[in-house]
Amino acid sequence: DGGITQSPKYLFRKEGQNVTLSCEQNxxxxxxxWYRQDPGQGLRLIYYSQxxxxxxxxxxxxxxxxxxxxxxxxxxxxTSAQKNPTAFYLCASxxxxxxxxxxxxxGTRLTVL
Amino acid sequence: xxxxxxxxxxxxIQEGExxxxxxxYKTSINNLQWYRQNSGRGLVHLILIRSNEREKHxxxxxxxxxxxxxxxxxxxxxxxxxxxASYFCATDAEExxxxxxxxxxxxQLTVNP
Numbered sequence: 522d523g524g525i526t527q528s529p530k531y532l533f534r535k536e537g538q539n540v541t542l543s544c545e546q547n548x549x550x551x552x553x554x555w556y557r558q559d560p561g562q563g564l565r566l567i568y569y570s571q572x573x574x575x576x577x578x579x580x581x582x583x584x585x586x587x588x589x590x591x592x593x594x595x596x597x598x599x600t601s602a603q604k605n606p607t608a609f610y611l612c613a614s615x616x617x618x619x620x621x622x623x624x625x626x627x628g629t630r631l632t633v634l
Numbered sequence: 635x636x637x638x639x640x641x642x643x644x645x646x647i648q649e650g651e652x653x654x655x656x657x658x659y660k661t662s663i664n665n666l667q668w669y670r671q672n673s674g675r676g677l678v679h680l681i682l683i684r685s686n687e688r689e690k691h692x693x694x695x696x697x698x699x700x701x702x703x704x705x706x707x708x709x710x711x712x713x714x715x716x717x718x719a720s721y722f723c724a725t726d727a728e729e730x731x732x733x734x735x736x737x738x739x740x741x742q743l744t745v746n747p
Contacts, residue, residue, distance in 0.1 A: 564737040625676035
């Protein structure tokens, strides 16, 4: 099955801890994205990567970090510097060519205790 | 910043009725896309309309685009209870590179059986 997976589905973290969210795709897509969604809100772009070993900040990158060492993987680390990390995090991928749709994973719900 | 703004924020209709959602945006675009999100899930791409297109159909979906008014509408005909979800428009702005999208706040559609 081709698709995009995220793990874990639910994640709990204590304040002051860093946590890494996993995103893997086997669609052979070049571009990958991380979004944050707060209750009743739209998606806000955190980071995106158009090719391996390269990534760019989105609109709300502060307190987050990413890496893109493999085409299939784009992990997101939520650091202790992120002041309000409780949210629903969505990963997506696309072919990276212009004008193409994005394919989304099922999301990870992060709760800071 | 949010490029797209959906209207209405919430819509409740009876099964069999048509549902119309609107999206307004601010800058010139390459294309506009509509996505659907069931509660607590990832987004699913519905339809993409390019800036040089005025109308597009896909099954029970009809999308229009008016670039002079910077607006789009999504019409779902003969709605079903299974259409209950949040619907988001997303714009691929001309000045951005790759397939970076900016999402609106969404319309919550409830179809009552």
